[in-house]
Amino acid sequence: MGQPPHLILIIRKEETNIAVTTETTYISNGTTTQYNIPFEYLAKAHVHVVVNGEETDQYQYITPYRIQFADPPFTGSRITIKRKTPYDKSHITWQDGSVLIADDLNAQTLQNLYITQENLNRISIIEQRITDTLDTAEQIEESLQRYSQGT
Numbered sequence: 001m002g003q004p005p006h007l008i009l010i011i012r013k014e015e016t017n018i019a020v021t022t023e024t025t026y027i028s029n030g031t032t033t034q035y036n037i038p039f040e041y042l043a044k045a046h047v048h049v050v051v052n053g054e055e056t057d058q059y060q061y062i063t064p065y066r067i068q069f070a071d072p073p074f075t076g077s078r079i080t081i082k083r084k085t086p087y088d089k090s091h092i093t094w095q096d097g098s099v100l101i102a103d104d105l106n107a108q109t110l111q112n113l114y115i116t117q118e119n120l121n122r123i124s125i126i127e128q129r130i131t132d133t134l135d136t137a138e139q140i141e142e143s144l145q146r147y148s149q150g151t
Contacts, residue, residue: 023082030075050080085114
């Protein structure tokens with residue numbers, strides 16, 4: 001009998017232009033104290049503010065989509081505002097015999113949507129890191145080939 005047939009796996013990545021903001025980063029100029037939250041969220045507890053890699057609660061909401069620090073972060077500080085929707089517990093708890101209210105159903109649907117968006121953004125970041133690593137590996141390989149050929 002001959003060789004078994006070969007399995008050929010073709011992976012095709014289709015580009016999509018679906019971008020949903022679940023986090024944003026600002027660089028402090030040393031004077032600005034107010035920053036926008038450019039995404040929807042279910043509860044303020046789902047919004048996290050990180051300054052130079054450290055999560056902080058030293059701000060207040062001045063509108064539902066704008067926060068203010070009492071003192072501006074130092075010049076050059078990296079301020080990241082991100083949404084982290086809990087995925088380990090339901091935003092709405094249902095009771096037997098309770099009335100289903102549209103707001104509750106919508107909030108439950110939004111929780112699922114937000115978790116999906118956040119996961120898609122994480123996947124996108126990982127994909128970009130892999131692409132960057134592969135590009136770097138290819139550049140190194142090309143450099144080594146030129147070096148070994150004396151060019």
